[in-house]
Amino acid sequence: MKAIKLAFPIVLLIISGIFLIASFNVPKANLGNPNGPLYFPIGLSALMLIFCIGYFFQELKNLQKEDDYIRLLIAGRTPKLILVTVLLGIGYAFIFEQTGFLIATILFLGALLFFINGVKKWKANIIVSLCFSFITWYAFSQLLGVSLP
Numbered sequence: 001m002k003a004i005k006l007a008f009p010i011v012l013l014i015i016s017g018i019f020l021i022a023s024f025n026v027p028k029a030n031l032g033n034p035n036g037p038l039y040f041p042i043g044l045s046a047l048m049l050i051f052c053i054g055y056f057f058q059e060l061k062n063l064q065k066e067d068d069y070i071r072l073l074i075a076g077r078t079p080k081l082i083l084v085t086v087l088l089g090i091g092y093a094f095i096f097e098q099t100g101f102l103i104a105t106i107l108f109l110g111a112l113l114f115f116i117n118g119v120k121k122w123k124a125n126i127i128v129s130l131c132f133s134f135i136t137w138y139a140f141s142q143l144l145g146v147s148l149p
């Protein structure tokens with residue numbers, strides 16, 4: 001896990017180093033200051049390199065705190081919520097063409113709200129899924145003139 005958190009800053013350091021080296025190969029100007037075209041890319045690459053070094057050390061410093069946070073996140077209910085939301089989204093995409101926007105959206109939101117809020121809040125789940133779906137359908141279909149399936 002620690003190597004993954006440091007991989008992005010390292011990749012950015014490599015990219016900024018490549019840009020800095022490539023900046024020195026920019027052709028010189030024929031008119032005016034011959035080094036004029038070099039100033040901006042070299043300055044930008046150097047600034048990017050400085051920020052990447054700072055980012056690397058910041059990630060190195062915060063490594064332990066983030067590991068604890070990620071462990072708590074993975075141990076909780078979050079992975080289930082993500083998985084169920086993705087699966088319901090895939091199901092929504094499959095039934096969208098057959099049932100149309102309104103019915104598919106009501107079913108998707110209803111199922112998602114029942115999973116998140118539980119059966120005890122069934123009235124709120126049904127009201128929210130129906131109201132949101134109808135208001136969205138009305139806004140797009142009637143007010144904006146967008147044809148929905």
